[in-house]
Amino acid sequence: MASLLTRKCIIVGKLTKYVNDYTKRLSSHFIYYPDNEKPVAGETTKMNMMQAINNAMDITLRDDPTAVLFGEDVAFGGVFRCALGLQDKYGKDRVFNTPLCEQGIAGFGIGLATAGATAIAEIQFADYIFPAFDQLVNEAAKARYRSGGQFDSGALTVRTPCGAVGHGGLYHSQSPEAYFAHTPGLRVVMPRGPITAKGLLLSCIRERDPCIFLEPKILYRSAAEEVPVEDYTLPLGKAQVLREGDAATLIAWGTQLHVLLEVAQMAEEKLGVKCDVIDLMSMLPWDEETVCNSVKKTGRCLIAHEAPLTSGFGAELAATIQEECFLHLEAPITRVTGWDSPFPHVFEPFYLPDKWRCYSALAKLIEY
């Protein structure tokens, strides 16, 4: 059934001739490393990340009669087509456009959750989430705490595309995870590809805490994997070790994870060393245990993210790692990140923590 839908999606996608430049024109700064391990046994279908997200929402709408999906331009599938075909399938009262107002979308979602519905809200770009900041930070995050556990916004999941895409400039490129990771009560999650997107999104939707689900938009079309057709979830607050070694621990999330996978391979070929590569997946709460066990083993740690350096989420990781692993560290913890400037349009190749900047930092880290 799901595979049928996926195929239908592809056909509809072709028919509508929708040109998604954000991925078509990508001048890729990374190689995509598909997941080979399946989280569950059984039938799989090749899906890109957009289709995997579509599939997760399809399962939710199918199995949860209270679930609704909404946001700007969601009715026709959303500008990245993640909701494609879902309005036709589930009706206009369950999959619908909202007026153009992010604070409204977030507040509306909190209201749905308060009254017992499952709310999947789409903010068109993470760069445009800030009008919703008040609703998410002051309301969704604090609803359970302030009511003594009587009310909560746990049934709200906010999906939003984030990250670099080759030509997004200031307002179609940002990675705002650190702003939200500073907010007790929220969960902040970012997948690295189709398999993790489906499993993590289903977890977020069912989790009893409000979740910010950040989707690296460059992966919507460029990343394809054999995704299990059936329903499955991946645990929130858990990191995954994707590559093992003893020379250093490399930590990233989203697109940047793939940069570090390539860097680990380069280090093996050029420097003859093997590294642990960890996909953090959840920024809040984050998996201290997996990270610290790895760093205790390797003694060296490199963290990379697209967002600016200062007060980026790498700062939280570095502070905790030095506290927990101080006597194991052989070198200072290194961060390779976007620079402390807005995200620039034509300078993107110089702005991103690309493989050469990461490799260079790793080489220094190992020689330290």
Add this chain to the structure above:
Amino acid sequence: MALRIGVSFVRLNYLRHAVRLLSTHTQPEVINNGGSISDFPGARAPYVTEMKFLNENSYDLIPIYRVMDKNGEVIDNREDPNIDKDTLLHMYKTMVQLSQMDKILYESQRQGRISFYMTNYGEEGIHVGSASALSHRDLVFAQYREVGVFLYRGMTITELVNQCYGNCEDPGKGRQMPVHYGSKQHNIVTISSPLATQMPQAVGAAYALKRVPNNDRCVICYFGDGAASEGDAHAAFNFAATLDCPVIMMCRNNGYAISTPTSEQYRGDGIASRGPALGMHTVRVDGTDALAVHNAVRRARELALNNKPVLIEAMSYRVGHHSTSDDSTAYRPVEEIQKWTKEESPIQKLRLYLERKGFWDADAEKQCVKEARDTVVRTMQEAEKKKRPHWKEMLEDVYYDMPPRLQKQMNQMEKHLEKYSEHYPLNQYQQD
């Protein structure tokens, strides 16, 4: 003294209510309870004993002011603005230039020469109609589909195309996506992608102008029907009215916010109905009629300069796709687009008007289109040859003075590029 002011204020309020009751038939019928007026600070309204809910049908639809019909013929000669010939020709040529630029730059994005583009088709009349009724010193806060205003004010095709290419002569130094123009020289604040953020800013700017002695400038703020749903839009209207700001809030209601039609964007009578509700002078005009827009903005400017904020809702149709990232045939019928292209073209209407006046003919048209096209093509070829700005521009202008921490980052990148230069497209950028 205070008491006397208070008394006269109450009298004024009585008077205002009397005038309001007399002046409009849209006032719902009320049974006046002995003529008594309430003293609530929030609404000094009359008491009634009949309960009556109001809804969108309690008021007449706000009419659409127009000067010309479809054929460019002035419907009521008293409304012909009688703009001088040079100005009219400048308005028209700007529209032609704009539509040629749109055509060529849209195609150039398709060919991968620029990363993104947004056309202005169908809304050219709003641009030149408003720009021609303002002083060039009036401050403009635009959304992103008002490049005709830039052109009318004298920003060159070269400057605009350089911005789209993000080359070293882009006034924005290559930092923003295409179509995010701005010009201090022409009093147009640089465009930002987030919607409606410019609206309360425009009101604040207007307040600052108001405080300048002998102020003779106003602010115009452009925004779309979608942006009007943002919280910032409400804040802007409310601030403009309560703080008596010399601002013209110009809504381009083109029917769509990307794929979302106005029927899913708002209920009630469009954006204009919010103006009187919030205490702004309000008019709705035919945005495909440049002369109607001109008249409305000219009158709005007089009001604004008397610190009476104005809301104008210019009705139009977004003939093009939202942007090069969009294919609007996925959510609207092609016939609908064609109707507006053929029958309600703002360019065609003004051309027919000019022809009637004897200011324009087929030869002039042919030459004008050719010149407009040649200018864009030539400029594009030049823009393509220019290098992008030096990579260090990436870290400039974040702060007025670069903080030591950012300086350190620049040094790190410089050292990195010395070692790994072959992996970076340095030859496309200006160098030391």
